[in-house]
Amino acid sequence: MSQYTKNSPLGDGELLPDPIAQLAAWLDDAKEAGMIEPTAMALGTSVDGQPSVRIVLFKGFVGQDLSFYTNYEGRKGRELAANPRCAATFWWDRLERQVRIEGAVEKLPESLSREYFYRRPRESQIGALTSRQSAVVASREELDRRWEENAQRHAGAEVPFPSFWGGYRLVPASLEFWQGRRGRLHDRLRYTRSGANEWRIERLEP
Template identity: 50%
Template sequence: MTPDDLAALRAEYELGGLDEADLDADPLTMFSRWFAEARAAGLVEANAMVLATSTPTGPSTRTVLLKGLDPGGFVFFTNYESRKAAELAVSPACALLFGWYPLQRQVRIEGVAEKVARAETEEYFASRPRDSQLGAWASRQSAEVGSREDLDAAYAEAEQRFAGQEIPAPPFWGGYRVVPTRIEFWQGRRGRMHDRLVYLDGPEGWRSARLAP
């Protein structure tokens, strides 16, 4: 990539700003507002979020999908035997990033992940498409596999196993709720003088502050 190629990628941030008066007292209500605006703008998979965990050798990231938001936090589902689950078992502190780049917005979240109640997992699993339910049984997420054919064979085996019946949630599959302690709302501005307004959790509840860009 040449310097001219990089120059062509430079964006000027002119879609708007974010003032203290724009904030809701509750950061989750504020997030819900921005999330609704991202969906209304037609962003593809507006619920996609980067999940960062920690390992003995450094950070680890991947994209997961937000599947629930309640007063307790941000919910996603995964295989409890996956790499991310193993890392969260050792250190439940984690971070989330929503990158709504066409709106020149980001939301950064830091908090602690905890497993959701089994009933919540089962309720969500029952709402999934049948092919996704079968995939949860067929894939030992993050484990090495010999070939694509091996994956297809595992899926076919799951299809045969559950033919003509409802598919229960696997015991090794479930949800996490990330309970936030810090939520930052980022809005791009001209000259890279971006608006960064952050909510910080403390003994007296949430407080907000402005950060330098």
């Protein structure tokens, strides 16, 4: 276990009053730190008491909420349909920082999903159209064959927008900012929503 010495202490009252502005600032720091996927977050869903977790890429704020994109019919999509309450965690090793978020998702309007879909490389568009995310497939060959079929079918034309694909906004109810400190007495500051745009900040023991 390493000693965490990178950061200057996170004093009481040092974080911004708005956790979204604070998260945006830490994301900027993470992007500048040259990490491979600074926007990667672990997304936890839960149905019938069985949690499941996977990495997705944070794709920007929609108002005060965090957006990400996926297949609505894969495992996470089905789980979020059954239980929209979920949790997400960023970990930036180079910065010795973690942010934990809890809340619930809502689907983004299709217009926003379309906009994002058509900004992605064409190969990814065909991939999203082709993949039945989380379904069992007989072989890699079958997957590649279906991708090729779609690429040929739509050659020279716009890739059709897959109705089963799109974004979510994660509406945070609480966010916890963690920063490594020497001697295991790490800083933990938690924001809990106390009104529409009001947040209570509390320090937690490490």
